[in-house]
Amino acid sequence: MIRLLYLVTILICALPLIPGVLGIVLPALSWLPALGLYTPSFSAFNIAFQWSGLSQSIFLTLFTGIGSTVLAIALCFFILRANWNSPRWQRIEHLIAPMLALPHVAFAIGFAFTFAPTGWLFRLLESIGIDTSSAFTLIQDPYGIGLLFALAIKETPFLLLMSVSVLHQIRVNQLQAVAAGLGYNHNESWLKVVLPQWLPKMRMPIYAVLAYGLSVVDIALILGPTRPPTLAVLVWQWFNEPDLLLITRAAVGALLLLTVSFSVLALARAIEWLAFDIKREWQISGAFRYQATTPLTTKSNKRKRNTGISGRLHWPFFIIPIVVVPVLLLWSFAQRWRFPDILPSRYSARFWLQESNTLIELATSSAMLACISACLALILAIGCLEYRQKYQRGLPTWLIALPMVIPQLSILFGMQISTYFISGQYYWFWVIWSHVLFAFPYLYLSLDGPWRSYDIRLDQSARSLGMNAWATWWKVKRPLMMPAIWLAIAVGMSVSLAQYLPTQILGAGRISTLTTEAVALASGQDRRVSAVYGLLQGLLPLIFFTLALIASRYSGNFSRHKKSIQRQTRSTNTDDLICGKPHYK
Template identity: 35%
Template sequence: MGRQLPNLVSNLMPRLVPGLILLAVLTPVLAGLIGAVLPATGWFPPLGGQLVSLAPLQALWAEPGLATSVLLSLFTALTATTLSYALAMGLLALLVGTGAAGRLVRLISPLLSVPHITVAVGFLFLLQPSGWLARLVSPWATGWDRPPPVNLVPDEAGWALIIGMVAKEVPFLLLMGLSAASQIDARRLLDEARLLGRGPLAAWALVVQPQLGRRLVLPVMIVLVFSVSVVDMALVLAPLTPAPLAVRILTWFRDPDLSFQFIAAAGAVLQIGLAVCCCLVWAAAAAVWARAVRLACAGGWRLSVPRVAGRAGHGLLLVFAVLPCVLAALGLASSLIWAFADIWRFPDALPSRWGFRGWALGGDGLVRAALTSAALGLSAAAVSVIAALIWLETTSFATVRRTEGMMYLPLLIPQIAFLFGLQILLIWLGMDGRPLTLLWVHVVFVFPYVMLSLGPSWRRFDVRFADVAASLGAGPWRRFWAVKLPILLIPLLTAFAVGFAVSQALYLPTVFASNGRVATLTTEAVTLASGAGRQTLGAASALQMALPLMVFLGADFIGRIRFRRFSWFGV
């Protein structure tokens, strides 16, 4: 009996642990969807909704400007995702197999650690009529001695929001694409296609890109769903008359007239429909492209381009791909300048007096928000990394194929759609505003990104190292702690830093899970962007940049210290 119990536990662990982790991740999502769908059908007894009816949907259709909000959401999401995907693929075509790939990734990957709202605030500081861009060219090039009557941010068509999202999503898709390119050995495929007579463009478009596209379906869908339902960036960069649908849902939810809760629920259901619509449009476009590739291959199309035209195309592609990231970097620099500016009059390119006015005006509020953000981010990242290690160590390949896709469900459903219902459930259970509840909701979103970052490296681990340790008498725990964990320390630290950065960027989950009672740097930045002084907003943005950067630098420092002995071998 004493031997049977450990065997029973070891047999149950691969089945029990994944189920518990999935339950913890999916319960808020499913509960939130139920909590949104029921009020959307008119049934919500706490507010007097006793009967199922179409009244909420009818009230939603009657809202002025709804069609414009829907079209704006669709246009910005599909355009931003298409541009991000095209630019990332173009950069991959230029960089795969070259030493420039690592250098470019190091240059633009810091944008990944910056929250979306920080990038949006940077664009606001850069592109406003009195923004830094106008200051840099005034008055010597424009003759402006006062801000021009030109409104670039926000614009009615949503292009500022599109450019802001492209600046954030191109680095993400580029990193995902480089990981996928290493899995399919893209350099070898390109060389073989060239040996068969294909030109560089044909080799990439007809051989490598289709295989990369299949492996990037999940990252692209995550970007697409996020883009169609983004709120924090839209509050700063998108038009508000009318606003995108996700912003209007948040407005209805916050309305003091409780009858708007039913309209908000109906809007949440419509938001899910928009996300599904965007995914179907993307899938249809991918199918058309795949058909075109097959026809091109069958027809022997070599897609040759003159050398001069090819070089010019490479240069233009590099400019268009890097331009949004450069604008984002300039915006972040503008935020840092405002954080330490006391007096900065137009059209001066730099402040006439530096100081800490913004920090003094922010006072204890910014300090408390920073401490809360740091504690919440570190806790969410730690819990997510531990859960990911347990998942990766206990799941079999068959379990992974059956269930792992389900853990990405929180990223494939618009946040505004199920967080609305989740808050209703949390209020009903008396769990809203509690620190553990807020941590749980953050982990729901952080854990999938940690798995995206850590999973591929963990599964490529060479088991022969563990086999050698086993032959020397090391048990399972000894092999894990002394062999596997040290070898995979850098991917582990990277996943932790990614998890921290994701937690810092969460706006809607923080607002809904805390019921507005917990202030983080992201929620403070959104609030300050609506009307506070630029110095205070710049100080909040500076802190938002500093926290993830410190964690990434700390992870890099630990990795370098741990593996410094290998520097003797040029590693």
């Protein structure tokens, strides 16, 4: 059974990459028999490269994708350096999960309502007498600065969360103690000792953030520049052209996006190799002399590093998401809100009532799709983890990470071309398949740590007492793993709920979710309806994580309560354990 699940996982999550790539290479070469194109040629490349704004779109993609990733990495490192092992870090760690639960689309809509020329920030500035008529706006600016900042703010909590296990793994406290003995102060120990070990172990999360920033479509449609747009949005526009013969140009664009993303990832790996393996003089140059006389652990240093600017860098990443939610709530109930009033002059629930039937239908379909996809991905992830534990051979890390680092638009375009060769309208099947493909890596990585920390001797003891493999897993291992499983299900459902391109492309517009409708309405004129959809789209993941936390705590408490009852039973029935029968007096 475990071997079968392992093979099914490879079929579902690895083999689609082959038709996904072939599905963009062959149409890019103008070979598409479904449209009567039987002669390969490079004419589609000429059509795509002759588009006047292509070079500018590539530059915007590189600027926003690389810039947001570098900014997120730098801010994540500064926040960790200033707050790790301090009382403030516990508060930061508690705020990470709610920030991650807020979907990208809901955050982008709230970000737009906050920083738009008629947004809440400009209203506040006008109320204190500052003229904003000629002020620079971050929403759809021609340089992509607003998109860059939005991506950095949204991805920094993710990198912080991924850094927690890495810092525990490299034992930061011991590294700092050794560095202090060699004369390094706090900042230099983090730069020369912690950073060279932290960054390589954060490679996969950073690559995922970088690939997402280069190929994002939904946030770029809401916040990014429009004339010209980023390369991913441009390819998406080409893909939606009514002339089917132009689909070859879209294939070239998808192939170009894939090439740009892999080139940037290769460049990032080369820079890491050069900085940490070749040019290592900055690491081994030793501590500065004037810093060697400053002890690392003095109270003045701790107070100084906790009250400095870097100690407060985490506030924008928590304040801005917290602010955008009330802004969405105000807009959803605002009937009349003139500029530059700070608050609406009239409130009404008309827009909630007007969209109630549609919202219920969309929420039901979104939750059902997320639940099915998360459960299937969970079964596959558990099967692969059990296969690795039993046979000491698992999925390669690069294979697991491929769906996270490959641009979605490129691979989905090829997958859709491949589905044309299968007759029938199986849109729900294709959408669920794509959601499982992109949710599986997150579920696998969420459960990888708990599975590695599980004591295998518990299984050996259970098997020695006569239990079979299934009973051992169900009665011994499953209760211990249930808290992690509940949280992994919430992660998988949130990832599935946030999928915009897989639902649009493989669903062919016939399957609607809260995410697809929220993106479609975000560019509309009625902010109230957009706020309603954005608020509900952000509410579902919060419900998922809340229920998962409750179930996780309940399962943990239930397991501990059951063990205590069993211990009490064993202590009171010693005669049964010794003699095999009750001892009658």
